[in-house]
Amino acid sequence: MELIHSLSDDIKELLNPSSTEDARLVQKGLMLYRQGMVHQLHINEYLATAVVQDVTPCKVELDLNFLGLSECSCPAEDLCRHKIAVFFAAFSTVGSVTKWLEEWREPMMEKKSLTSLGIQKAKDLIKANGVLKPDYEGWVRSFEDSFDTLVQTKKTMSPFVVADLFEIYERRLSASAPLEQEWRMLYELIATVVSFRKLAVLSEQAGHTEDMVKRSYLHLFHQMIDDVEDLVAKIGVQSLPFDFDAFILKLKDDTFTLLTCVSGLEQERISFYRLLWSGLFRNKTWRAEETEKIRLGLKDLREGENPVPLLIASIHLHYLQGDDESALNLLRQIEDDIATPFMLHWIDQLTQLKAWKRVGTMIELFLQKIRGYLDELRSYHSCTGFTREALKTIAPYCVETNRTDLFERALLQTLPYSFADYEYMLFERGHYERWGELQAFVGLNYADLPSSKVKIVEKEQPEVLLGILHQTVQAEIDQKNRPSYKLAVRHLKKLRTLYKKMKRQDDWHYFLNTLLDRTKRLRAFHEECQRGKLIEG
Structure with missing residues (x-):
């Protein structure tokens, strides 16, 4: 039955075999099932019902469409051993429970073998290749080969093993980093850009959903964003060797692929891109050329392709060039629920520059759009969190310019979350x-x-x-x-x-x-x- 297989996939994604709590839950449900404690099993088109004989009998209704809507008469609020037992009983009508368990536990076994493998690989790499000499194309080729060799060796990729594999991959890169501090920082910067792109593409090719990425390895992308921010800050305050110029120029061109390499991870890709163009690629001619490149990229987009990263990147470059009018015009064309979260970044950046006139114009547009964003966000917790962040971001401008009226308007616009x-x-x-x-x-x-x-x-x-x-x-x-x-x-x-x-x-x-x-x-x-x-x- 197709819905039972679909439910099986949902449970595999929800339960992490490396989690002691999840493993114990599956073991308890399996024991109830194998001891024949699941009675009166009935499966219809959308529901599997049964009575599980535990300390006291528990009535279970397993929703085959939406696991979260399933119910059990026991006190547990979330997924319980009784629901797992009924799932195994239902799954046994369409497949092997033993095989299901083997597939579910596979990522954990992979982790154990890959960890030891990764340590050995790192040692082998040091012996074989030593330190890589400064060569942009050689570096990129080495990063990509290492990633493909270690991370993309399996036909299927469980989200639970990605973080462990990526850690091994990073150790291999570190083993070949240049010894000179300046070159090492540049090496790490280029490696992070390539690694971010490769991991994003892997995520999409493996078919990992947004929720799977969030639970398993979204932190890797956030860590790379933090790393790039630190590296850009360090590189930006140093007197760079002339030989760096060619590397930076090639990195600038490669950075464009962050906007188009995948359709997901929108926030992370845009944050990564903006960091590089704000702190590293400061040449006015470069920024003008990039703006034109994005304009042509938007023009060539195919139907169904996501234009948001390119649009936000274009707006960002207009701001960096002081062309606020073009930036605001583009923002007005973007739906409120898409544009609003990105605007806080520019308000904060312009505030740091004390460009109060520019900040005020941005805040005025932001307040026109925030209500539409909150209405789409819906979750009270998320709306309250965003409102708190927004008020904190616009407060310095309101204090500096004595615009208490603007701050009060923001409070009114965001009720009840600003109550x-x-x-x-x-x-x-x-x-x-x-x-x-x-x-x-x-x-x-x-x-x-x-x-x-x-x-x-x-x-x-x-x-x-x-x-x-x-x-x-x-x-x-x-x-x-x-x-x-x-x-x-x-x-x-x-x-x-x-x-x-x-x-x-x-x-x-x-x-x-x-x-x-x-x-x-x-x-x-x-x-x-x-x-x-x-x-x-």
Whole structure:
């Protein structure tokens, strides 16, 4: 059955054979299955159901389409031994469980053999080749041959072994690095560029999904980005030998392939590219030529090919050349959910240069686009994290230019994810009325408000609390149960106190009479009002 095989692949990707916890989970599920503890197995088109006899019987529903929607009556929240046992029982109807286990455990066995192999290979390489002399084409050819020999020897590549293989590969490169410090840094820089490209291509050719890469070896790309940043900074402050020029020129040309070598790893490829062009390739003529090269590359893109890396690279080069108008025009043409995350980099870079006029223009466009990005991002956690980063990035400009209005607009644009920052700012500035409106906007209950702030607002501007209390009372009444009615009465008493303090007893009586008339069918609520002595019995 096709869906069972698909589920099998999902479980192989989810569970890491090198993880003690995952291995124990599979072993427990296997034991239940082999001991015949899976009963009443029934498989239909989309679901496998069974009862697993454990300490207590557990009912399992295994969703063959979406593993995450599977259910088990045991307390475990995620994948449990009972689901694994039912999976093995279901898989046994279409294939060999023993063979499945061998395939799943293969990456772990590969790791053990490859680690010892890698140590030996590194030693052999030192003996055989020694240190490589300065030769750009020779270096690149050596990097690519080493990568292909060690990493691309197998027909199939499990994502779990990539990091170990790459570590061995890096040791082999380090063994042949030049001894002179200047040449060694250049060697490492070129090696990192080639390695980044080769690993990206391997990832795509092996069919590794975004999630597989993230869980298994995305950290390798991030580490290479950090390494390049350090190398570019070191090389940039040194007086370079004249012989470096030809190497840098060839590296510049090869760097373009980062934009087109694969379709995935968009953020990482663009970050890598921008680092090199910001810190190393500073020649104005080079930047102008690269801009034209990208323009032609965009023109020659085939249908279905991803234009974003080329577009972002073009925008970056326009900024490096001071052509903000062209950069902004390109940004306006890109969808909000694509352009927005990249804009923080330029805001930060221009802020470091104290180019405040340029920063302001970029922030204005950023605030026009951020809402569209957050709406597409959807995950509350991700939206909150991005909002926090965005506010931190634009804050220096707002402080330097005294643009508190711009910062407040950013807070408004990013609600509710900016609630904590906005609430703090309004309260600290004594804008209690707007503070109260913000609480009402996000739907906070009166009881959820910090008591220390409520005391201050009640003393300084008590009318601010009226709206929140009215909203809270209505929300409690709408629950239509006795405990909520009791809470509503408690809040009504607070309302009565505030109205009295403000000498607005007539408004209180009018509101209460209207409320009682509107809720005359809610006998239990009226009883609680009588019990709380809001009305006569």
